[in-house]
Amino acid sequence: MRFGVIGSGSWATALAKILTDNGHSINWWFRNANSIAHLRTRHHNPQYLPSVYFDTSLLTLSDVVQDVVAAADCLVMAVPSAYTAATLEALDKTALQGKKVLSAIKGILPEQNLLLNEYLFREFDFPASDYFTVMGPCHAEEVAAEKLSYLTFSGQDETFTRELASHFATEYLNTVINGDVYGVQYAAILKNIYALGAGIAHGLEYGDNFLSVLIANCADEMAGFLQKVGIRHIEVGVHTEREDPVDHKKSANYAASVYLGDLLVTCYSLYSRNRTFGNMIGKGYSVKTAQLELNMVAEGYNASKCMYLINKEVKAEMPIAGMIYRILWENVKAGPGFKQIEPYLV
Numbered sequence: 001m002r003f004g005v006i007g008s009g010s011w012a013t014a015l016a017k018i019l020t021d022n023g024h025s026i027n028w029w030f031r032n033a034n035s036i037a038h039l040r041t042r043h044h045n046p047q048y049l050p051s052v053y054f055d056t057s058l059l060t061l062s063d064v065v066q067d068v069v070a071a072a073d074c075l076v077m078a079v080p081s082a083y084t085a086a087t088l089e090a091l092d093k094t095a096l097q098g099k100k101v102l103s104a105i106k107g108i109l110p111e112q113n114l115l116l117n118e119y120l121f122r123e124f125d126f127p128a129s130d131y132f133t134v135m136g137p138c139h140a141e142e143v144a145a146e147k148l149s150y151l152t153f154s155g156q157d158e159t160f161t162r163e164l165a166s167h168f169a170t171e172y173l174n175t176v177i178n179g180d181v182y183g184v185q186y187a188a189i190l191k192n193i194y195a196l197g198a199g200i201a202h203g204l205e206y207g208d209n210f211l212s213v214l215i216a217n218c219a220d221e222m223a224g225f226l227q228k229v230g231i232r233h234i235e236v237g238v239h240t241e242r243e244d245p246v247d248h249k250k251s252a253n254y255a256a257s258v259y260l261g262d263l264l265v266t267c268y269s270l271y272s273r274n275r276t277f278g279n280m281i282g283k284g285y286s287v288k289t290a291q292l293e294l295n296m297v298a299e300g301y302n303a304s305k306c307m308y309l310i311n312k313e314v315k316a317e318m319p320i321a322g323m324i325y326r327i328l329w330e331n332v333k334a335g336p337g338f339k340q341i342e343p344y345l346v
Contacts, residue, residue, distance in 0.1 A: 001167065002027070004072025006065065006087065008035060009296070010048040011104055012078035014140035017049070018168050019076075020058045027060045029068040031087075036061045049144045065090055074100040074164070076134075077116060080297040081107030084116065088123070096124045102153075102164060103133045106188040107299035108306045115185050128181075129156050132164055135184045137262040138173075139271040146172040152258035154181045176258070183231040184258050187222060190321065191263040192300035193307060194218035196278035197324045198267035200334050203282020215267050217345045218320055219260055225316040274300040281327065282334050304328050319344040 001024075005016050008030040019026050030036050038046040039061060043053045062068050065087060069075060075096075079087050084105060103116045112119055120126035132155035142149055151168060153175060155161035165175035178184070197218065201211055266272045277298035280290040287301070308325040311318055323341050326332040 002071060002073045003076060003167075004068040004074070005029065005076045005078060006068065007076075007078035007080075007104075008032070008045065008048070009078065009080070010140035012076075013045045013049045013052060014138075014143040015076055015078055015104060015134075015168075016054070016059075017052050017143060018170060018173060020054055021170055022167060023058075024167065025058045025060070027062065027068045027071045029065050030061060030063055033063045036063060049140060052144045066092075066095065069095050069099075072099065074102055076102045076104060078104040081105050081109050081116075081299060082297060082302055084109055085112060085119065091124070093124055096120065096126050100130050100132065100160070100164070101126065103131070103185075104135075106135065106192060107303055108185075108189050110302040110306055113306050113309055115182070117181065117185075131155065131181065132161060133181055133184055134168070135188050135258045135262065137258070137265040139265065139269060141271045143173065148172055148174070150174050150176060150261070152176045152178065152184060154178050154184045154258075156181065178258075180231065182229070183226055186226060186229065186231070187259045188262060189299070189303045189307060190218075190222045190225065191266045192274045192298070193304045193321050193324055194222070194263060194300075195266040195272050195274035196281070196298065196300040196304065196328070197320060199272075199275035199278020199280075200282040200324070200327065201278075201338065202275070203279040203284075204335055204338060206338070211267075213345050214320070214341075215263065218267070219263055221316075221318055221320050222259070222263065225311070225314065225318060228314045228316040274298045277301065278324075284334075287328055300324075301328060 003019055003024055004027040005012055006029045016026060016028055035046055040056055043056055044050050069091060101120060105116050108115060109119050117128060117131045132153060135152050138149040138151050149172065151173060153161050153165040156179060158179060161177045165177050169175045198211060198215060201214055266274060273294060273296050277290050277294050280293060304325040307321055320341055323337050327334050327337045
């Protein structure tokens with residue numbers, strides 16, 4: 001299988017490392033031609049995960065997205081959600097025909113307010129059967145350090161999902177599969193919002209006791225939203241399907257690694273850019289100052305507005321996500337805002 005990686009940030013670099021560690025030659029799109037020149041001569045991405053060195057004989061690098069798409073059977077989409085539409089707009093409407101798309105995007109396209117699969121269907125008539133996702137919990141920095149991590153692959157076609165996952169399995173990375181394409185995407189979007197909230201709480205100097213209750217309630221709030229949009233298997237400890245006869249995995253629910261696990265690591269880890277962004281907000285930084293200081297995309301910022309708008313239709317009870325939106329977008333002060341959250345926590 002010929003892989004094309006679209007994106008050059010830390011997550012894209014980690015996925016490129018996994019594929020090349022498994023001996024795959026990849027076509028890799030970079031926005032910046034200078035980064036391509038650096039990687040060709042110095043063998044590492046100059047801006048992200050510089051400790052990861054590549055065998056450049058396995059890399060075909062380009063800043064022309066059409067070339068990378070044309071050369072690939074499976075496209076790994078790993079650009080920030082806010083830049084996805086602009087990245088793909090140069091493609092012909094037939095460019096994705098006959099290809100598979102593996103989304104590593106943990107966000108929602110903000111101007112369109114769409115998941116990537118919805119956008120691809122609208123713009124390229126891309127079939128849902130050829131769309132797959134790869135989600136965490138998995139920080140790029142720990143992949144770079146080859147610390148044991150887990151990735152969850154989701155898709156309608158179970159056989160191909162399993163095959164796709166096999167290309168990413170290494171000694172330092174275990175893979176899990178399920179068919180919950182919508183659930184894993186919404187969970188990834190929401191966990192980034194809640195990680196911003198965890199960061200705000202830390203910046204406001206709430207303690208671990210409060211933070212544990214906050215995150216537990218975030219998990220409950222997430223489950224409530226997922227149920228409202230029709231996702232199943234999200235009640236803790238309940239597995240309505242029999243275990244897989246081959247790998248003996250239970251059916252997915254939101255307490256599995258891709259739901260609760262990803263929420264926990266994003267809320268607690270010092271690697272989490274969403275937590276870091278929220279911490280600055282809690283300490284009194286303006287949104288603009290926090291964005292400049294972070295110098296990376298915190299997906300939860302745009303996602304908070306997108307989910308606020310989506311939930312106007314869904315009508316799930318989401319006081320925590322709603323308050324995070326108001327703090328980030330409606331100039332509600334973080335301290336008073338969290339005082340309003342406290343009575344909702346149980």
